[in-house]
Every structure is written in C-alpha cells, then in structure tokens.
Amino acid sequence: MSDFDAGDTGHGDVDYGHYEAGQEQGSLDQMHHAAGSEADYNNQFGVYEQDHHSAESTDFAQGHHVEYDAPAAVHYESDDYTNFSHDATSDDHVFAAEGSENAHQANFSELDQLENSFGKSFVDGTEFHSAGGEGQFGVAGN
Secondary structure, eight states, X not given: OEEEEOOOOSOSSEEOOEEEEEEEEEEEEEEEEEEEEEEEEEEEEEEEXXXXXXXXXXXXXXXXXXXXXXXXXEEEEEEEEEEEEEEEEEEEEEEEEEEEEEEEEEEEXXXXXXXXXXXXXXXXXXXXXXXXXXXXEOOOOX
C-alpha cells in the first residue's frame, strides 16, 4: 500500500490532497485425499469317506457210511451225508462333503477440497483544486 500526501507546497493556489493505491490478496487452500482397497477370501472344505467290504464263505460237510457183508449173502449199507455251503458279501460306502467359499472386495476413494480466494485492488484519491479557475477534478475510488 502506498500513501502520498502532497501537503502544503508553498504555492497556495494548488491543493493536491491525498492519494492512496494498493492491493490485498488472501487465499485459503485445503485438500484431503484418501484411497484404499480391501480384498478377503475364505475357503473351508471337509470330506469324509468310508468304505466297508466284508466277505464270508462257509463250507460244511458231514458224512456217515456203514457197510456190512455177511457170508450168507447178507448185505447191509447205510449212508448219511450233510453238505452245507454258504457265500455272502457286503459292501458299504459313505461319502460326505461340506464346502464353504467366500470372497469380498471393496474399494473407496475420497477427495475433499476447500478453496477460498479474496482479491482486491483499489485506488483512492481526493479532489485537487486549482485556484486558476480551471475547475475541479476528482479521482474516483475502485
């Protein structure tokens, strides 16, 4: 800012008055930026399996034989037989499965900005008077 004051020049017929000019400026800037991302994955799985196999085989034989011969042409014969056979198989199968799977993804971004500006230019002056009769001139303020 400048100030000019002519004051008294000793010439009594001219009054310069007062002249002031200047510039003011102010500014406020603020900026905030945040960004991020996140990713998650979870996997859980279980398997249960069971096999069972059995086989059985049973054989049983029993016999009885009696034979008699006499010289007088007598013949006697007796037979008793038992035969048993058993075959068996068994198959069992159990299967169980459990599963779980999760996925998650997130992204974010944030921007904050504050800006304020103030600017001013000015010129201010007073009128000056001339005693020579030429009139009065004025300087307007902005």
